[in-house]
Amino acid sequence: MRMRQHTTNQTGGERRSRRLHPAWLILIACCFLQAGGMGTINNAAGIMVPAVLGDLQFSQGSFMLYFTIQGLCMTAALPVAGKLLPKVSMRVLVSVGMVAAALAFASMGQFNAVWQWYVAGAVLGVAAAFAFLLPAPVMIGNWFKKKAGLAMGIAMACSGIGGAVMNPLGGALIQSLGWRPTYAVLALIAAVLVLPFKPADPRDAYGADEVEDTPASSGAETASGVSAARAVRSLAFACVFLVAGFLSLESAFLQLMPTYAGTVGLAAVAAFLPSIAMISNIVGKLVLGWLADAVGPRNATLCGFGVGVTAFALFLASNGNVGMVMVAAALFGVLTAMVTVNVPLLVRSAFGSKDYGTLFSYVSIGTSLVGSLGISVYGFLFDRFGSYDPGLMLSIGTG
Numbered sequence: 001m002r003m004r005q006h007t008t009n010q011t012g013g014e015r016r017s018r019r020l021h022p023a024w025l026i027l028i029a030c031c032f033l034q035a036g037g038m039g040t041i042n043n044a045a046g047i048m049v050p051a052v053l054g055d056l057q058f059s060q061g062s063f064m065l066y067f068t069i070q071g072l073c074m075t076a077a078l079p080v081a082g083k084l085l086p087k088v089s090m091r092v093l094v095s096v097g098m099v100a101a102a103l104a105f106a107s108m109g110q111f112n113a114v115w116q117w118y119v120a121g122a123v124l125g126v127a128a129a130f131a132f133l134l135p136a137p138v139m140i141g142n143w144f145k146k147k148a149g150l151a152m153g154i155a156m157a158c159s160g161i162g163g164a165v166m167n168p169l170g171g172a173l174i175q176s177l178g179w180r181p182t183y184a185v186l187a188l189i190a191a192v193l194v195l196p197f198k199p200a201d202p203r204d205a206y207g208a209d210e211v212e213d214t215p216a217s218s219g220a221e222t223a224s225g226v227s228a229a230r231a232v233r234s235l236a237f238a239c240v241f242l243v244a245g246f247l248s249l250e251s252a253f254l255q256l257m258p259t260y261a262g263t264v265g266l267a268a269v270a271a272f273l274p275s276i277a278m279i280s281n282i283v284g285k286l287v288l289g290w291l292a293d294a295v296g297p298r299n300a301t302l303c304g305f306g307v308g309v310t311a312f313a314l315f316l317a318s319n320g321n322v323g324m325v326m327v328a329a330a331l332f333g334v335l336t337a338m339v340t341v342n343v344p345l346l347v348r349s350a351f352g353s354k355d356y357g358t359l360f361s362y363v364s365i366g367t368s369l370v371g372s373l374g375i376s377v378y379g380f381l382f383d384r385f386g387s388y389d390p391g392l393m394l395s396i397g398t399g
Contacts, residue, residue: 023143029197030155036193037132039162051179066121073125082361097131109183137344153289225352252374280333297345308335
């Protein structure tokens with residue numbers, strides 16, 4: 001009788017193990033969320049700028065200010081989103097936020113005055129915090145107690161894939177339809193990618209049974225994590241915040257790569273460098289996620305910083321050598337991947353799940369603000385010294 005019961009239990013366990021764990025379905029939802037939200041609405045927004053400026057004759061500075069307003073409003077909304085995520089249904093927050101973001105983006109195709117972009121940018125920034133900036137890292141952390149790094153890398157890579165597809169598609173649509181209808185088409189594509197996939201609150205996280213069986217998970221503090229009030233007063237939080245800020249500052253150099261190439265006599269390949277970095281960014285997210293599972297988020301972050309320092313050192317020493325600059329661009333793409341892969345994993349590794357959404361939103365405030373200021377830092381240093389070398393040395397130092 002005992003043998004028969006054991007056989008039956010074993011067979012049931014094997015059947016359960018063969019079923020696809022719902023966490024992987026949540027990962028698929030996160031992939032579409034990133035591709036539709038970050039990849040389409042966020043990453044493809046830049047393709048609209050030349051057409052809008054050419055048609056409406058706005059000054060570049062006045063029009064680009066809407067991106068700053070969007071970033072500031074997103075930063076302001078992050079703490080609110082972080083507190084609401086554990087309390088309100090994830091499906092409701094993502095759906096409402098995505099609809100608001102898509103409508104704001106589509107409405108830009110009807111505008112004629114620059115202030116209208118400012119208003120839509122503010123709405124889009126707030127909606128982005130709720131729709132596609134915080135939910136994916138929170139959901140992956142809640143659903144994956146095992147292979148969280150790999151899952152994070154896969155989901156975040158989809159934002160790069162979405163941008164790689166939507167940028168040329170957007171360019172083709174502008175050529176065939178004009179920029180006004182293109183806003184609406186891209187907004188519709190984003191909504192179609194995101195809205196059918198409904199995120200769910202976690203029930204049985206992937207790998208939870210293995211984590212619970214380990215002695216380290218027996219304490220209440222380990223199981224629930226550290227409260228936000230306690231965490232923000234800790235040295236660990238200050239370290240994570242600084243790491244996130246440094247990564248964001250260094251990643252801002254991506255926007256200046258073409259300009260840098262011109263200063264070292266490589267104007268002919270200037271347009272290719274961001275593309276090389278973006279392809280490397282996609283690969284880097286997958287590798288860094290796998291590495292975080294293998295050696296831990298802290299060690300994976302140290303390895304990533306090592307790659308970043310090597311990239312900036314090659315930029316500094318290239319002296320117009322096209323091969324060195326292309327290798328540097330490829331390594332730089334790995335560094336930029338750390339912002340969306342390593343930072344969320346570091347926050348959860350350091351403080352647990354208890355107030356993860358709130359703490360990650362606080363850290364994201366730092367990355368948003370420092371990232372928006374990073375381009376100005378490099379620009380002021382270039383104006384002062386007539387070269388990007390001081391900025392590159394700063395990046396090596398912060399790495």
